[in-house]
Amino acid sequence: MPGILPILGANARQAVDSLARARLRTALGLVGIMIGISSVIAMVSLGEIAKEQARRQFEALGTDVLLVRTVAASAAPQGISLADAIGLVEAVPAVAEAAPRILGHGEFRHAGRKVGQGRVQGVTAAFASINRMSLQAGRFVSLLDADRHFCVVGATVADAMRQGGSGRIVGETLEIGDILFTVVGVLDPRPESYALPVQVEADESVFVPIGAAGRIADNPAIELAVARSSAGVDYRAAVADIRSWFRRRAPDLQLDIITAKELIAQMEAQMQTFALLLGSVGSISLVVGGIGIMNIMLVSVAERRREIAIRRALGARRRDIQSQFLIESVILTLAGGLLGILLGLAATWAICRFTGWEFLISGMSVASGLGTAAAAGLFFGFQPARQAARLDPIAGLQAE
Amino acid sequence: MTAPRGALRLIDVRKSYRVGPVTTEVLRGVDLEIGAGDLVSIMGPSGSGKTTLMNIVGLLDRPSTGRHVLDGRDVSGLGDDALSRLRNAHVGFVFQAFHLLPRLTAAENVCVPLVYRGTGRREALGRARAILERVGMGERVAHRPDQLSGGQKQRVAIARALVGMPALLLADEPTGALDTDTADETMGLLLELNAEQGVTVLIITHDPVVARRCTRRMRIEGGQLHEEDPRPPGSAGSTAPRRA
Structure with missing residues (x-):
């Protein structure tokens, strides 16, 4: 027109x-x-x-992460046992990896100087892989470390140690509370992901073998277990399998299982x-x-x-x-x-x-x-x- | 499209308005025949039906009964859109109060009829400037109405009425708001345009001086139209009351 x-x-x-x-x-x-x-x-x-x-x-973590927590008013005060948490992977095919954690808190000193304050996390090697943590030096702690006083420091803690003049951090001694630990690894910086089931706060934390954490944490119970379900397994099936495993091993335990899918x-x-x-x-x-x-x-x-x-x-x-x-x-x-x-x-x-x-x-x-x-x-x-x-x-x- | 020529006929046109239960007949059987290129004046007292007649001739209004034939075509039954188009193509209006759009320049005012015809802005402005030149307003194309005198405004309005090359120029008291000299000039311009471009001019006026300069003179009274003798007008024109 x-x-x-x-x-x-x-x-x-x-x-x-x-x-x-x-x-x-x-x-x-x-x-x-x-x-x-x-x-x-x-x-x-x-x-x-x-x-x-x-x-x-x-993309960062996948949606296959599950968080297994004991309910606070649980009838079993000892919580999840280490053996049960680790045995989960063997016994339940739906779970590919499991990472129990004992959570403590402390002040970190190095060469007489305070280098930080934050979480002391007693973990196994699986914790690093499930949470996609990577190392800039040394190695992570593992079950093989048993209760030995080794530790892996987060990026912020490592920076504070460097400012104290130590060039090589691996091999240095770190005081956590009053107890001496030998640094075996340094983590890469890791941005916190708020939507995750697990708050890691890796940068400000020190990671120790789960067997050694009992001496530092006020409550040495296994606070949570993070698990990754096997590829191709529906998360609901994994949740059901985990529940039935713990029902057999510790009938008194009341579990709260949160999945990443649910969080999303x-x-x-x-x-x-x-x-x-x-x-x-x-x-x-x-x-x-x-x-x-x-x-x-x-x-x-x-x-x-x-x-x-x-x-x-x-x-x-x-x-x-x-x-x-x-x-x-x-x-x-x-x-x-x-x-x-x-x-x-x-x-x-x-x-x-x-x-x-x-x-x-x-x-x-x-x-x-x-x-x-x-x-x-x-x-x-x-x-x-x-x-x-x-x-x-x-x-x-x-x-x- | 054949060029409009400007011949028009009204055959027994009646127009009545109903206000509540009262029906008022404003036009009572008007017959009018105007040939292409005629220069016609219509005089009449207030309330005689002048304005209604002009609205019908200008296609703003429709007769209640009767026929309105424009260049051989009966337009009495046309719808609103068709009348708008026909008004745009066929009729140029010149009003007593000029009725320029205050926010537009002289040239933009002259463009308005072309815009509604779909002419591009550049071409429309070119044609507007040319016609403003013709009416002696070439120096003031960029002025706004409030920067122009009454006579200048009326020239712009005449330019606007003519820019679309209408066949019929309809002027309602075109000199009513002007002083004598300016009125005289304005009438002169209308006469020139009538002679030069062959446009049919129909002037509604109170002013016998204006009427005298037209070749055909008519009077409307009580809703009926009569053509006056072609003799020089005397008493008929001078008795017309001047509108306040």
Whole structure:
């Protein structure tokens, strides 16, 4: 259809001009739309970020990690026995690896100087492989170390030791509490992953053989066992097998088994709550803003009755007038939408900082923000535009 | 598309409005025949149906009954869109209050009819400048209406009415808001354009001086139209009351 573009172009110029004139009114209308769109942006962005977070989770550790914990009020005060935890791999084919842990806490001293304070984790070699920890020097502790006083230091602890002037850390002596340990390995720095079933805090920790941990930890019970299910095994089957193994070995034990899949599902549920909240805030402010836009447009139509009549006399059809006012309201909401996108991204960034998720700008969220803004412009601009198109040109020409 | 020529006929046109239970008949059987290139004035007191007649001739309004034939085509039954298109192609309006769009420059104002025809902005501006040149406003294409005098505004409005090459120029009290000298110049311009471009000109006026310069003079009274004698007008024109 020839000639639509010039009309649209002229309409758009006209719209920008008339909006620029009514600055205060325009600004008020924009605020509502801006808040509405920013909620939409934050909602979609956070959803995308959570998905991305889950994907990275999967890549980093896989979703085959299970966390086996004793319930605090368990009738068996001794908790999981070391033998049972280690025997799990042999006895339950669904479990590929198992890593029990005894968790203690202590201050670390080296050459008479404090080099850190943090977790003392009594573990086996499986703990390093399940949690994908790697070494920059030496070796990790293993069951073969039995109760010998060997330790592996985390990256932050190692840095503190280096500042004390020791070049080679492996072979040095580290005081944990009052007990002397020989360093056998140094870990690479390892960023903490918050969505994991296990909080490792490797950088600030010292790892000792599980057999030696009993002397340091206040509560030498095996606090948890992390297990990795065998490839191709459904995690639900693995959970059932683990439960039946412990039921046979320690009938009094009450176990709590958490899977990475469940955690991801939990995170997604949390995200959905977030999304629902943002979604309702967003839709309410969109409606409020939209009514504001509608009001602005109705006033604008009333103020420009004569202009409309003149345009009609010069040959504008009803649909030309209608599109002029629709374009005006869409430009208005798109401007609000652009501001809303900035605000929404800023809010998303703040939430990411707060939760420790990695911030990213998703094209999806920007597109949905602009789409929503344009749709709001069309929706709330429709009635005023229709009213403008239906004005009687004869009356408009005579009005003073 | 054949070029419009500007011949129009009204055959027994009646127009009545209903306000509540009261029906008022504003036009009571108007017959009018205007040939292409005619220069016609219509005079009449307030409330005589002048404006209604002009709205019908200008395709802004439709007769209640009767026929409106434009260049041989009956347009009385056309819908709103068709009337808009026809208005755009066929009719140029000049109003007493100029009715320029205040935010647009002279050239942009003149472009408006072309925009609704789908002419590109560049071409439309070119044509607008040319016609503004023709009406003696070539120096003021970029001025806004509030920077122009009354006479200048009316020249821009005439340029706007003519830019789309309409067959019919419809002027409602074109000199009503102008002082005598400016009114005289404006009338001169309309006469020139009528002679030069062959556009049919229909002027509705209170002013016998204006009416006297037209080749055909009509009076409307009580919703009925009469053509006056082609003799120089005397008493008929001078009795017309001047609108406040």
